[in-house]
Amino acid sequence: MRHITRRSALLVAMLLGLLPATFAAEDRSILVASTTSTQDSGLFEHLLPRFERSTGISVKVVAQGTGQALDTGRRGDADVVFVHDREAELKFVADGDGVRRYPVMYNDFVLIGPTADPAKVRGTRDVAAALAAIQRSRSPFISRGDRSGTHQAELRLWKAAGIDVTSAPESWYRSVGQGMGAVLNMASASNAYVLSDRATWVNFGNKGDLAVLVEGDERLFNQYGVILVNPAKHPTVKQALGQRFIDYLVSPQGQADIAAYRVAGQQLFYPNANAPRG
Numbered sequence: 001m002r003h004i005t006r007r008s009a010l011l012v013a014m015l016l017g018l019l020p021a022t023f024a025a026e027d028r029s030i031l032v033a034s035t036t037s038t039q040d041s042g043l044f045e046h047l048l049p050r051f052e053r054s055t056g057i058s059v060k061v062v063a064q065g066t067g068q069a070l071d072t073g074r075r076g077d078a079d080v081v082f083v084h085d086r087e088a089e090l091k092f093v094a095d096g097d098g099v100r101r102y103p104v105m106y107n108d109f110v111l112i113g114p115t116a117d118p119a120k121v122r123g124t125r126d127v128a129a130a131l132a133a134i135q136r137s138r139s140p141f142i143s144r145g146d147r148s149g150t151h152q153a154e155l156r157l158w159k160a161a162g163i164d165v166t167s168a169p170e171s172w173y174r175s176v177g178q179g180m181g182a183v184l185n186m187a188s189a190s191n192a193y194v195l196s197d198r199a200t201w202v203n204f205g206n207k208g209d210l211a212v213l214v215e216g217d218e219r220l221f222n223q224y225g226v227i228l229v230n231p232a233k234h235p236t237v238k239q240a241l242g243q244r245f246i247d248y249l250v251s252p253q254g255q256a257d258i259a260a261y262r263v264a265g266q267q268l269f270y271p272n273a274n275a276p277r278g
Helices: 005-013 035-038 043-055 066-075 086-094 128-135 149-159 180-190 199-203 239-250 250-261
Strands: 029-035 056-064 080-083 098-114 142-143 173-175 194-197 210-214 222-227
Touching: 029 035, 029 066, 029 180, 029 239, 035 043, 035 056, 035 180, 035 199, 035 239, 043 056, 043 250, 056 142, 066 080, 066 086, 066 098, 080 086, 080 239, 086 098, 086 149, 086 222, 098 128, 098 239, 128 149, 128 210, 142 180, 142 194, 149 194, 180 194, 180 199, 180 210, 194 199, 199 239, 222 239, 239 250
Parallel strands: 029 056, 029 080, 142 173
Antiparallel strands: 080 222, 098 194, 098 210, 098 222
16 A cells, blocks of 8 residues: 555545645644754754744754655655755755755764774874774774764765775674764763764763864865755645745844854854855
């Protein structure tokens, strides 16, 4: 039997008259498929009340890895996707699943590891060299392994280091298929190295004996984009409401709200909606 999504079921119910005719008009809410980093960092707790107060539009967030969030958009089970894998985002639009990609903000990835630093990578700005040292020392490394933007960035960095961690992974490298918070908890418990977005790391409470060991390499740049799911493919997409959320994020007010979000005095995201290649 063909799989019926939540949105398909809702549309069928409306057509059959099983829902009030005023339901669609009264439902001023949207669903945003986004990354675990925007959720775990606390950014949405900062942004969404401001957006909802000014527009009356409520936002429900489904926090997933970027790959999963884009899949949710492809099924028409979200109105907007807000993710961080530029190549995958551009393909999403090119395939007709999204209307237009807007750059929103950036931060960076950092290489986290135990303060004892068995691979001796602390202080280097060359993340590929650091990963090669971790591999040589067989120091434990935990990968998200979940097709998230962070996971895809990690795989690109291993490739830059000339190391294939996917063909025959060794015991020191664990791919766990979990979100960023869960992976940081695992790394804290096992004193392992891990790649994290900085915002989630700063907001993470269970740091244990871990610390930022490698940062500042330009390859650690982490760009976020937002896309309206294509209503031509998925008629249940709330085009007008979803676009208002996008318009807020890239507006001067939304960009100022993003810049204002801080944890322990540290700015976690840097708005760049006007970046030509963001």
